[in-house]
Amino acid sequence: MKLGKDFFNRDCLDIAPELVGKILVRKFENGEELRVRITETEIYRGEEDKACHASRGRTPRAEILYRESGLIYVYLCYGIHWLMNVITGEKEQPQGVLFRAGEGYNGPAKLTKALQIDKSFNGKMLVGNPEIWVEDDGLRPEIKTDKRVGIDYAGEEWINKQWRFIMS
DNA sequence: TTAGTGATATCC
DNA sequence: GATATCACTAAA
Numbered sequence: 001m002k003l004g005k006d007f008f009n010r011d012c013l014d015i016a017p018e019l020v021g022k023i024l025v026r027k028f029e030n031g032e033e034l035r036v037r038i039t040e041t042e043i044y045r046g047e048e049d050k051a052c053h054a055s056r057g058r059t060p061r062a063e064i065l066y067r068e069s070g071l072i073y074v075y076l077c078y079g080i081h082w083l084m085n086v087i088t089g090e091k092e093q094p095q096g097v098l099f100r101a102g103e104g105y106n107g108p109a110k111l112t113k114a115l116q117i118d119k120s121f122n123g124k125m126l127v128g129n130p131e132i133w134v135e136d137d138g139l140r141p142e143i144k145t146d147k148r149v150g151i152d153y154a155g156e157e158w159i160n161k162q163w164r165f166i167m168s
Numbered sequence: 169t170t171a172g173t174g175a176t177a178t179c180c
Numbered sequence: 181g182a183t184a185t186c187a188c189t190a191a192a
Contacts, residue, residue: 042187044187051187052187053176053187056177056178059176059177060176061175061176061177075175075176075187076173076174076175076176077175077186077187077188078172078173078174078185078186078187078188078189079172079173079174079175079186080172080173080174080188080189081173081187081188081189083187083188085187098187100187107188107189108187108188109188109189110188110189148187149187149188150186150187150188151187153185153186154187169191169192170190170191170192171189171190171191171192172188172189172190172191173188174186175185175186176184176185176186177183177184177185177186178182178183178184178185179181179182179183179184180181180182180183
C-alpha cells in the first residue's frame with residue numbers, strides 16, 4: 001500500500017519512527033523498479049532546532065521546509081553528496097525527516113546515489129509521484145533510538161535529542 | 169585521519 | 181565581492 005498525504009501531514013516526531021521499515025520505491029526511466037527498505041531516519045524539527053536548516057530563518061534553501069508536507073527536500077552536502085528528506089507537518093511549520101539509510105545502503109548519500117536522486121527531485125511530491133514513492137508492506141519492526149549524527153555544531157541540547165530511529 | 173567538493177550563509 | 185562552513189564518503 002502506498003503511503004498517502006495523510007501519513008506525512010502529522011508531526012515528524014510521529015512520522016520518523018513509522019517510516020522505519022517502510023519501503024522506498026524508485027521507478028527509473030527504463031521502467032525498472034528499485035525497492036529499498038528504510039532502515040534509519042532522523043528528525044529535523046523547527047527553527048529552534050539548531051541542527052535544522054530552518055534554524056537560520058526562512059532562507060531560499062530552507063523555504064521548502066515551510067511548505068506542504070509530502071514534498072521531497074534534496075540538498076547538497078559537502079559539495080559531493082545529495083541528501084534526501086521528506087517534509088512533514090503543517091504548512092509554515094519547518095520540519096522534516098531525513099532518509100538516513102536503507103537496506104544495503106548505509107549512509108544518506110549512498111541511498112540517494114542508488115536511487116539516482118539529485119536536485120531535480122527537490123520540491124517534488126513523494127505522494128502520487130510516478131517516479132518515487134513510499135509503500136507500507138505491513139512490517140512493524142523493532143526500532144531503537146539514538147542521537148543524531150554529524151551535528152556537533154548544534155549544541156548539546158540538540159545533539160542529545162533521541163531523534164534518530166534505527167531498525168533493529 | 170584526511171582529502172575531496174561546491175552550494176549556502178554570512179561577512180564585508 | 182570574499183570566505184567559512186557543512187545533516188558525508190572513501191581511501192589510507
